[in-house]
Amino acid sequence: MQQTKVTWHTRQRNAYLLGLAPSLVVLAALTLVPALALVITSLTPFSLTHPQTSFNFAHPLQNYQQLLHDDRFLHSLVTQIKLSLFSVFFQVLTGLLLALLLNGRTWILQGARTLLLIPMVLPPIIVALVWKIIYTPDISPLHQVLDRLGYPLDSLLANPSTALWAIAVADVWQWFPFTMLMVLAALQMIPNEPQEAASLDGARAFNIFRFIVFPYLKPVLAVCVLFRLIDSFKAFPLIYVLTDGGPGSVTEVTNYYGFIQAFNFSWWGYGSAIAVVILVGVFVLSWLIGQAGWNNDYKTT
CATH class of the missing domain: 1.10.3720.10 (MetI-like)
Structure with missing residues (x-):
C-alpha cells in the first residue's frame, strides 16, 4: 500500500515536470543563455572595431x-x-x-x-x-x-x-x-x-x-x-x-x-x-x- 502511494506521487511529480519542461526550455533560452553570453563577453576585451578579441580570455578580470x-x-x-x-x-x-x-x-x-x-x-x-x-x-x-x-x-x-x-x-x-x-x-x-x-x-x-x-x-x-x-x-x-x-x-x-x-x-x-x-x-x-x-x-x- 505504501509502495503504491509512493509510486503515485512519483508519477505525479514526473507529470508536473514533463508539463513544465517546454516552459523551462523557453525560459532558459530567453534568460539563462543570454545571461551566460553576457558573463562570457564581460571576461573579454571584445570590441566591434577589433572582432578578433571576442574570444580573448588572456586577462578575464581586466x-x-x-x-x-x-x-x-x-x-x-x-x-x-x-x-x-x-x-x-x-x-x-x-x-x-x-x-x-x-x-x-x-x-x-x-x-x-x-x-x-x-x-x-x-x-x-x-x-x-x-x-x-x-x-x-x-x-x-x-x-x-x-x-x-x-x-x-x-x-x-x-x-x-x-x-x-x-x-x-x-x-x-x-x-x-x-x-x-x-x-x-x-x-x-x-x-x-x-x-x-x-x-x-x-x-x-x-x-x-x-x-x-x-x-x-x-x-x-x-x-x-x-x-x-x-x-x-x-x-x-x-x-x-x-x-x-x-x-x-x-x-x-x-x-x-x-x-x-x-x-x-x-x-x-x-x-x-x-x-x-x-x-x-x-x-x-x-x-x-x-x-x-x-x-x-x-x-x-
Missing part, C-alpha cells in the same frame, strides 16, 4: 579591474543610488497613501482608481515624451501657468541641480499605481473585526492603522519595494528621451553608462562587465530585502 578605477562609472553608481532611493521611496509612499484614501466600493472611488492606473499602463517611451513636453519651457503648460502667475521657471532638465530629480518625479508618476494596486488588494483581504473592535474601544484611526492594518501591509510593501527597486535600475527610456545622460553626466546612471560604452564606443566587453555588476547588485539588494524580516509579523498573526 574589465572589472578597470571599473574600480573608472571615475565615470563610480559616479554613475552614485547617481543610480540617488535615483533609486528617491523614486522607490515616493512611489511606495504615494501609492500607500492613495490606496488608503481610495479604499472603498463607491463608484466615485472605483473611477478614481481606474484613472490613476493610466500612467502604469502607458508605454515607457510615451511617458517620457509626455514629461518631455511638460519640462520644455516653450511648449509646457506648466511653465505657461507659472509664467502667468508671476513665477517663471527655468528648464528643469537643463539645470544640473534639478535634472535628476525631474526624472525621478516622472518615474514616480509612472509607477506609483503599482504600489497603490498592490496595497488596495491587501486592504480588501484584511478582516474587519479587529478594526471594528478597536474602534469601539476608542482607538484612534492612526493607532488602528499602526497596530492592526500596517502589520498586514508590511509583506506587500516589501514586495513593492523589491519590484520597484529592481525596475529602478531600468529607467533607460526616461533618461534617453529627457536628458540623454546630461547635462554633462549628471543623470548618467549605471545602465545608461553601460549603453554608451557598448553602443556608442563599441566596447562590448566593458559594457557587458557593467551589466554584470548591475545584475549582481540587483541580486544582492533583493536578498537583503528578503532578509529584512518584514514577513515575521505577518506569519505570527
